[in-house]
Amino acid sequence: MRVSNLYAFGTTFTAVAALWASVAGADPVTSDDLLSAAGNTSEWLMYGRTYDNQRYSPLDKINTGNVGDMKPVWAFSTGGKLGGLEATPLIADGVLYFSADYARVFAVDARTGTMVWYYEPQYDDGMEAELCCGPVNRGVAIKDDKVYVETLDARLVALNRADGTVAWEKTIDDWKAGYTATGAPLVIGDQVVVGIAGAEYGVRGYIRSYDAESGAENWTTYAIPGPGEPGNDSWPGDTWKTGGASTWQTGTYDAETNTLYWGTGNPGPWNSDMRTGDNKWSCSVIAVDATTGKFKWGYQYTPNDAWDYDGNNAPILADVTVDGKSVKAALQTNRNGFLYTLDRTSGGFVNAVPTIDGINWTTGLDPKTGRPTVNEKTRALSGGDPVKPVIPGLEGGTNWFPASYDPNLGYMFINTNHWAMQLDAWPKEDVVYKPGDLYMGVDFQMYRLDKDIGYTKAFDVAKQEFVWSTPSPLPMFAGILSTGGGLIFTGDELGNVLAMNSKTGEVLWEFQTGSGINASPITYELDGTQYVAILSGLGGDPGFYFQGPKGGMLWVFSVDGKKAKGEGWNPTPIEGALPQLD
């Protein structure tokens, strides 16, 4: 079946554009609006809601007292090939903007659930064979009258917010060489910043800034330093050229110091003995000047990684007190199983705690620097014996799904997974770089350890200890939202949207959406009512470990479940199929 059968675009296009005009004025989202997003509780304007990435909304109309009454208001099918949904929707001026699989973009009237427009990128045959982890996309960005999306084949597309037509598009890189894109762009001032994926294909990761208006390239900063730059000597020979350190997730921005923080992925190939040294800045967070891209500092969570422990999950910025000292912190929960508190002004290490039991790839972190002492028994040597078990397995710990921070409670909420893997590294001579081919060099197998794999946990940042933990039998792969209503929202792979008491972890409400949830919830207020929205659709990495009903839906909830009566609807007659009888 063709996707486009779902919506007969050509003919209804003008009508739809007219509908847009009636549902909302295209009020531009300015750079200032983005800077002051914290105070704007009625909208959700960027990936992490605010530049500090806290995913905390002060809204409290839905709270511990009434969340039990939450009901669906409307649901919207993204149709298509059901390749899995991982996005964070945005809402501006009464219209929800979100991406589905294949970087398809939808604009939907938030009052009625009626589609305003739809954009579907076209791909060359064979592109899917360059994707390690499914045709997923994590979201769009908005500025002024445009919506930005990164396509799977590494293009940055600017859409006109009014009608979804393409304003401009730029090729970020060559997908045939293994460079792909799945992240949500980040708008800062008048730039759009993007990263790339492909550390399993021998890419060299970078972040790049484009002019938001014209699409002209501003700057590119490589995650792996080039010759002559500090850190390049942490790579033997030419290995830095194909060393991975992809940048496939959205960064965090600190306006106070104009600093952009960006997480980086695993080094490649996975054979750590083929790239002896720290391999900077793979499995790290780097801080760069947001205007020029100039490198400020890096902090490497996992030097000379041998376990695919990407550090891509972007840090949450929060001003906290740890051990009686105030810290301008960057908080990051990592695939290597640890939750890090860093000093974001310097990249200094403050503390790290394990998020799961049984971590064995390291025997401990240096209390001053956080540098791990590697348990060499868990490092697979090229041509050597397989190593097993390694905990956590390569999926983490906490993979890409965003955490949340409630500044009133001082709690950080994370999803994390407890499982293991075996690694088996090929002989060095078998690991050959060829553009566009896998450049992994290691076979792996994931293992279950216990009845439960996934955990939602609350971390008291001041005390540096976990407060509560709520388990799930399947891995948790959804983002988290915390609210002033004393709640957190997330979703599980069983298909449930979950509302938990943020102080206790008690599940106060759940709703079965029919397909696994690996996306991130948002909340907003419209016409005096608070809503929660989340995408549901099994896919991405969880889809590699268990089967379940596929799906592709946006679900919107409120306490009263009442929907405005709309003028529009989503089905459109197929031309010629149902003519009016004379």
Next chain:
Amino acid sequence: MRDSSRRWTAGRFARCGTVAVGLFLAGWAGEQSLAQQAAPADTEESDEGAVTNPYLGDFEAIAAGKRVYRSHCIICHLKSGGRGPNLFRTDLTDEKFLDIVVNGVEGALMPAFGTKLTLDEIWQVNAYVKSRDRY
């Protein structure tokens, strides 16, 4: 402009079962016959007209197939299945295997390799996975 069908029909390999294999073979007829000449006698019994792998049991092809597997398939199919089914235990016919690798599996995470791999490479990887029941 927004018609997504182009992608699935305009390519050399249409996405529709045996028709695709037909087109595919037409496109590769030259190489196919070369491959057959070079390959050892195919002892596999097959229905009349069925497409079969000329490389089964060929030592060099199996070694080449292992390289193809490691360059393109291992991230999902792993050593004994995981993200995708265990190919070393597959009971698919050669023809069906070819069809799936060329066209992918619609609605699942199995990508189409029709533009990336040659017919030879697909037969090699098929010969490799059928040469053993474990990795």
